Amino acid sequence: xxxxxxxxxxxxxxxxxxxxxxxxxxxxxxxxxxxxxxxxxxxxxxxxxxxxxxxxxxxxxxxxxxxxxxxxxxxxxxxxxxxxxxxxxxxxxxxxxxxxxxxxxxxxxxxxxxxxxxxxxxxxxxxxxxxxxxxxxxxxxxxxxxxxxxxxxxxxxxxxxxxxxxxxxxxxxxxxxxxxxxxxxxxxxxxxxxxxxxxxxxxxxxxxxxxxxxxxxxxxxxxxxxxxxxxxxxxxxxxxxxxxxxxxxxxxxxxxxxxxxxxxxxxxxxxxxxxxxxxxxxxxxxxxxxxxxxxxxxxxxxxxxxxxxxxxxxxxxxxxxxxxxxxxxxxxxxxxxxxxxxxxxxxxxxxxxxxxxxxxxxxxxxxxxxxxxxxxxxxxxxxxxxxxxxxxxxxx
Amino acid sequence: xxxxxxxxxxxxxxxxxxxxxxxxxxxxxxxxxxxxxxxxxxxxxxxxxxxxxxxxxxxxxxxxxxxxxxxxxxxxxxxxxxxxxxxxxxxxxxxxxxxxxxxxxxxxxxxxxxxxxxxxxxxxxxxxxxxxxxxxxxxxxxxxxxxxxxxxxxxxxxxxxxxxxxxxxxxxxxxxxxxxxxxxxxxxxxxxxxxxxxxxxxxxxxxxxxxxxxxxxxxxxxxxxxxxxxxxxxxxxxxxxxxxxxxxxxxxxxxxxxxxxxxxxxxxxxxxxxxxxxxxxxxxxxxxxxxxxxxxxxxxxxxxxxxxxxxxxxxxxxxxxxxxxxx
Numbered sequence: 249x250x251x252x253x254x255x256x257x258x259x260x261x262x263x264x265x266x267x268x269x270x271x272x273x274x275x276x277x278x279x280x281x282x283x284x285x286x287x288x289x290x291x292x293x294x295x296x297x298x299x300x301x302x303x304x305x306x307x308x309x310x311x312x313x314x315x316x317x318x319x320x321x322x323x324x325x326x327x328x329x330x331x332x333x334x335x336x337x338x339x340x341x342x343x344x345x346x347x348x349x350x351x352x353x354x355x356x357x358x359x360x361x362x363x364x365x366x367x368x369x370x371x372x373x374x375x376x377x378x379x380x381x382x383x384x385x386x387x388x389x390x391x392x393x394x395x396x397x398x399x400x401x402x403x404x405x406x407x408x409x410x411x412x413x414x415x416x417x418x419x420x421x422x423x424x425x426x427x428x429x430x431x432x433x434x435x436x437x438x439x440x441x442x443x444x445x446x447x448x449x450x451x452x453x454x455x456x457x458x459x460x461x462x463x464x465x466x467x468x469x470x471x472x473x474x475x476x477x478x479x480x481x482x483x484x485x486x487x488x489x490x491x492x493x494x495x496x497x498x499x500x501x502x503x504x505x506x507x508x509x510x511x512x513x514x515x516x517x518x519x520x521x522x523x524x525x526x527x528x529x530x531x532x533x534x535x536x537x538x539x540x541x542x543x544x545x546x547x548x549x550x551x552x553x554x555x556x557x558x559x560x561x562x563x564x565x566x567x568x569x570x571x572x573x574x575x576x577x578x579x580x581x582x583x584x585x586x587x588x589x590x591x592x593x594x595x596x597x598x599x600x601x602x603x604x605x606x607x608x609x610x611x612x613x614x615x616x617x618x619x620x621x622x623x624x625x626x627x628x629x630x631x632x633x634x635x636x637x638x639x640x641x642x643x644x
Numbered sequence: 645x646x647x648x649x650x651x652x653x654x655x656x657x658x659x660x661x662x663x664x665x666x667x668x669x670x671x672x673x674x675x676x677x678x679x680x681x682x683x684x685x686x687x688x689x690x691x692x693x694x695x696x697x698x699x700x701x702x703x704x705x706x707x708x709x710x711x712x713x714x715x716x717x718x719x720x721x722x723x724x725x726x727x728x729x730x731x732x733x734x735x736x737x738x739x740x741x742x743x744x745x746x747x748x749x750x751x752x753x754x755x756x757x758x759x760x761x762x763x764x765x766x767x768x769x770x771x772x773x774x775x776x777x778x779x780x781x782x783x784x785x786x787x788x789x790x791x792x793x794x795x796x797x798x799x800x801x802x803x804x805x806x807x808x809x810x811x812x813x814x815x816x817x818x819x820x821x822x823x824x825x826x827x828x829x830x831x832x833x834x835x836x837x838x839x840x841x842x843x844x845x846x847x848x849x850x851x852x853x854x855x856x857x858x859x860x861x862x863x864x865x866x867x868x869x870x871x872x873x874x875x876x877x878x879x880x881x882x883x884x885x886x887x888x889x890x891x892x893x894x895x896x897x898x899x900x901x902x903x904x905x906x907x908x909x910x911x912x913x914x915x916x917x918x919x920x921x922x923x924x925x926x927x928x929x930x931x932x933x934x935x936x937x938x939x940x941x942x943x944x945x946x947x948x949x950x951x952x953x954x955x956x957x958x959x960x961x962x963x964x965x966x967x968x969x970x971x
Contacts, residue, residue, distance in 0.1 A: 282933035319933040325791035326887040330682065338679040350788040355885055358793075363808055446780075480813050513849040555696050 272574025273312045276565060278346040279328055279356070282319035285450065288296035289475050289554055290320075292507060293370050296551065296558025297345075299544055300566075307566040311574035318342060320352055323418065323473075325447045328352035329539035334361045342576035343568070345369060345561055349473070350374035350420045357381040366568070366581040370561040374419040375637035378605045383578045385585040385604040387564055387597070388523050388557040391423035392637040394500035395471070397475075397610055397630055398522040399431025402467060402498060406520065410440045410465040412495075414456060416472045417444035424471035424500060427636065432469075440465050446561050450477055453484035460495070461488055467496040474502040474554070479511050486515040501525070501624065504615050506552035507623045514620055516615040524608050525553040525594040537593035553594075560592045564599075566641060596632070605635045666915040670818055674811075681810035687885045688817040689878045691823060694873035694903045694914035701900070702909030703832055703845030704864040709766030709896050711872055713752070713775045716891030718745040718873030720792070723886035724785055727794040732795050738820065738877045745873020746866055751757070753865035769893065776891040792886040808881065813882035820878060824871055829911060831867065840864055842907075856870060906948055906955030916955045 253288040278297075281288035294317070296571035301313065304386065316339050326349070333343045335487060336359065344360055345368040347353045360367040361381035369377065369386040378384050400407040411432060415421035421444065429439050441463040443456050460468050468490065470481055486495055501523025504516050527538055527550050537559065541551045551559075568581045586601040596610040612628035673684055692806050693715055699705040714969070721741040725731040731740075756767040779786045786792055799805040804812045831837055842850045850857050880886045889895060905918025924943060928936035951958040 283935070283937055287934070317933045319929055319936070323789070324887065324889055326883065326885055326889055329883060329885050330686070332808075333682050334810060351887075354793060355791055355887075358884070359808070428922065 251406075261384050267372060267458050271310050271312060272345070272480065273314050274308075274569050274574055275314050275316060275341040276343045277318065277332070277341035278319050278338060279320050279335075279344070279352070280346045281348055282317065284322050285476055286348070286473075287550075288323050288507070289473075289518075290346075291588075292350065292554035293346060293558035294554055295545060296555035297370070297565075299555075300559045300562035302544070303540060304503070304563075304566060307563075309570040309573060310570050313565065313569060319321060320347070320349070323351055324350040324527055325355035326612045329355040329359060332356040336360075336365055337364045338614060339533055341365065343567065343581065346370050347372045349418075350377060350423075351418055352372065353377045354380060354419070357384060360384065361471065365599035366578050366585075366595045368561055370557045372420070374423050375635055376400040376423075378418075378603060380404060382604075383582055385599050386606050387561045387566070387599070388606065389553075389606060389608070390635040390637065391471070391500070392421050392427040392635055393524065393610055394522040395424045395427035395469075395516075395631050396431045396636040397633065398469075398498065398500070399428040399433075399437075400435050401522070401612065402469075403426040403432055403435035403437040405521075406467070406496070406498075408437060408496065410468040411436050411465055411467045412441035412460040412465040413439055413469045414441075414442065414443040414445060414460065415470065416447045416477065418447045419538075421445075421447070422471070422473050425469075428469050429441060437454075445472065450480055450522055453480055454488070457481075457484050457488055457490065461490055461493055464493070466623050467498050469564070470497065470503050472502055474505040474552075475508060478503050478505050478508050482512045482515045486513075496520070501553060501613070504613075504624055505520065505554075506624060507550045507555075508552075509615070509624075510550075512622070514622075515633050517617065519615045521615075521624065523613060523624070524610055525556045526613055526624035527551050527613070527628055528613060528618060529594070531593065531595060533591050533595075534593040548620075557595050560590060560594075560597060563590055564588060565642075579608055595629075598632070601633060601635075603635065603638050605638065607632050607634050609633065663912075666912065667822065670821075672891055674818075675812055677823045678682075678809070678811075681814040683810075683922065683926055685810050685813040685817045686879070687881050687919050688821050689875050689882070690899065690902060690918040690922060692817075692878070692916045693872055693875040693899050694906070694918050695825065695828060695911060696868045696875060696902050697899050698908060698911060698914055699828065699832070699868040699901065700864055701842045702911075702913070703837060703844060704861050706861065706865065707765055708768040709765055710770070710772035712891055712893070712895040713768070713772040713866075714745045714749050714869040714872035715876035715879075715895065715899075716772075716775060716779070717748045718742060718876030719880040719886050719890040720779060720786060720876075721745070721873070722877035723792045723795045723880040726796060726881075727792055728785065732796055732798040734800055734816070735880050737881065738874055739879030741880075742870045742874040745876065749869020749872075750803070750862070750866045753869070757861050757865060769896075772891060772893060772896060776888060779888055779891055786886070786888070789888060791888070795880060795884040795886065797881050798807070799882060806884065808944065810882070817878050817882060820874065825873060825911070828867075828871065832911060836860065841909075844944070867926040870929065901944065903954075905944075905954055906909045907956030910956050911952055913956050920955065 279438050282290045320328045323390045343366045348371045350372040357380035367384045371388045371390045375390045390482050415425045501521045506527040568584045571584045584601045588599045597608045600607050609632045610630040611626040613624040613626050616625045676860035697711050718741040721744045722737045725737050796807050806812050902921045906913030928939040
């Protein structure tokens with residue numbers, strides 16, 4: 249009797265010990281701008297993946313995810329590269345994630361390729377980034393996904409014949425401009441002014457936009473890295489009376505970032521953008537996401553495309569942790585991500601097994617007033633768009 | 645007429661035991677903190693850079709807010725040599741970068757050293773901004789804001805590869821720092837170094853006793869430029885990357901803060917200030933990714949209020965105070 253009880257206790261103890269041994273801790277390093285003028289972008293991504301983590305604590309198959317956060321301080325490639333190296337050599341992370349700026353992502357790719365660490369991009373959108381390391385996958389977007397179809401749409405549906413292009417002068421800016429110009433001119437349009445904004449400090453936009461106004465195009469296409477940049481462009485567009493002069497403002501969704509709209513007054517009303525996410529979308533997944541967001545971060549807070557990328561990114565990390573049973577290996581992790589499908593608040597998404605880049609819907613949106621506040625209202629959908637740049641490169 | 649006694653710069657002053665301390669610390673750091681060698685290498689590089697600023701600020705009294713111009717010149721030279729020309733041998737790259745920075749320093753110095761005070765300060769700043777804009781414009785060569793990609797270093801002496809953990813980088817930086825330090829120490833202890841201190845203390849009197857002030861200052865500026873260029877090249881080679889940030893005003897400011905934190909005009913100030921500043925920055929940023937800048941700010945205010953002559957100045961004051969108590 250006594251012995252059997254002892255045995256039972258021993259058995260139970262063994263079970264507990266074994267259970268503890270099965271539960272692995274997976275270390276995920278996250279590099280985002282947490283300080284300075286761009287901290288808002290980092291915060292949106294951070295809140296996105298934290299929220300997913302909180303609501304799906306059981307989605308990892310019993311394994312623990314330890315998140316180690318580092319501040320990139322902004323678009324500073326040298327800092328990003330150093331942080332990535334330290335996360336890998338000192339903190340022994342299993343997966344690297346985050347990264348808002350493309351120049352940072354390029355620099356980090358050198359490290360993750362050498363160290364064979366899976367790198368999950370939660371924003372940086374320059375198309376070529378994913379080609380720099382076979383261990384990189386992207387859950388955000390590519391510049392070409394929005395800019396290229398918008399170029400065609402602008403000519404064919406919006407009756408725009410001449411356009412000026414203005415962009416933050418770094419790799420995604422050039423990517424976005426090239427994509428738009430290519431599609432727009434192929435359709436028959438003409439680009440009459442090509443204006444790079446100095447980067448990385450937010451400039452005074454007046455002289456740049458004044459020269460656009462003087463060129464009298466039908467539309468102004470702008471790419472800037474969201475946040476305060478977007479508000480700056482919007483304000484100057486209004487100050488110079490460009491709408492009254494008949495110049496329409498178009499671009500990817502960075503210029504009407506959902507969380508920045510409340511700071512823009514009435515100016516964005518009617519602005520047409522192409523993008524992969526709007527907080528105002530009517531999908532069930534999105535409604536649940538926005539509701540959870542407001543419960544967690546307050547009714548005044550709005551998720552935007554950064555948030556949804558963080559959310560989806562954490563879902564992709566959970567998938568890998570669960571499927572690999574907590575033991576992360578770069579090749580196996582990428583094998584899990586290749587072809588991974590997820591019902592995101594932005595609609596269905598998939599990681600292209602060939603390119604490790606995201607495949608997702610692109611939505612045509614117009615800024616309208618809804619419930620007293622501005623919102624990006626989706627008017628049309630292009631389904632499951634692959635990165636056009638890679639498609640064109642493959643054809644060569 | 646009696647000539648001032650010529651001192652052989654290499655024979656002045658044997659090393660005192662205390663002077664060995666930082667080198668022992670740096671050497672043992674290699675074994676004690678194997679996971680921190682990347683940061684360690686960057687600290688050693690900033691020590692070298694701060695020492696270079698000390699040559700002109702601490703010894704010759706030239707206040708410069710544009711020392712990054714020379715650092716960046718060295719970094720881009722070494723980077724472009726590897727990324728575009730395919731010259732990836734580290735040691736020769738280092739020498740070339742130092743020389744190029746020296747030439748830039750000589751040319752800039754020749755112009756700006758005619759001025760003094762605020763004008764000089766503004767000119768050093770202007771040179772940096774011009775160079776940064778140039779690097780930004782010449783995207784083909786520098787990669788612009790995306791940074792210079794494709795810098796790959798050959799193994800040191802053909803044997804030691806630059807590894808992810810920074811072992812080679814650390815020892816390489818330490819060896820270069822030691823060699824440059826010996827040279828700098830000899831220079832500041834020579835009669836030339838004495839004349840620089842003279843200029844710093846009283847320029848008019850130096851004119852009066854027949855010292856070629858302009859030439860001595862230009863010489864000091866050029867030497868400091870070579871040192872800064874070598875530091876920049878070390879950064880480019882050990883991180884295999886160059887960003888526009890190497891030419892930024894912030895970098896000029898950072899290095900000045902490090903030097904002031906450690907103490908100017910002592911050569912060893914750099915050995916205290918750079919590690920202190922960078923380790924604090926590293927730890928605070930880890931502690932709080934959002935608010936770490938506040939900690940750095942508080943430290944600076946405290947330093948200016950309580951140790952205006954830097955940590956070495958503070959140590960000296962303490963020592964003097966202890967002695968007074970003793971007697």
